[in-house]
Amino acid sequence: MFELQVAWWELLARACLIYFALFLMVRLSGKRTVGQFTPFDLLVVMLLSEAVSNGLSGGEESVTGAWILAAALILMNGLLGFLSSRSKRLERLLEGSPVLIGRDGKWFLDVMQRHRLGEADVQKALREADCSLGELKLAILESDGTISVLKR
Structure with a gap:
């Protein structure tokens, strides 16, 4: 043993x-x-x-x-x-390091595709931040895979 x-x-x-x-x-x-x-x-x-x-x-x-x-x-x-x-x-x-995936109400689709993020992922992050797309100042894909959303 x-x-x-x-x-x-x-x-x-x-x-x-x-x-x-x-x-x-x-x-x-x-x-x-x-x-x-x-x-x-x-x-x-x-x-x-x-x-x-x-x-x-x-x-x-x-x-x-x-x-x-x-x-x-x-x-x-x-x-x-x-x-x-x-x-x-x-x-x-x-x-890794954080990556900017959206700014001023617009998503960077090429960056999202490169990191295999779908529409559902970013919509969920907006809901969790109680933010609409029009209020989006910055969206950052963090190195741990979470998405941080900053409102205007």
Whole structure:
């Protein structure tokens, strides 16, 4: 139960490789994926976890192996958070930056398409801000996928 079938360093290497590969895939998938989960997005996340589980463990089924993998993933996440809090450049690279998607009552449709935002997404943001299109001063797609609306 506590004896490893795979070398401990191999588990750490697997955790690092898979963590960074998944991080890159999620980061490249765009802001909407991160901030606004639909049922389909949730399904993809659940299937991703199942798809990479064997790659993480490499046949390792001990409790010790699970602890090593969990600790490695949590530590990598903490390390990236620590490093990005110390470097604006790294923070922008890892988390992205806000994007202007509307101004003065007009949407920038090309920008919205590039970030895979639909009409329903921006209408919802207007409703949440209790703002009409005529009152819209700025609409910003934040790096976490939420939409901030400023009224005139």
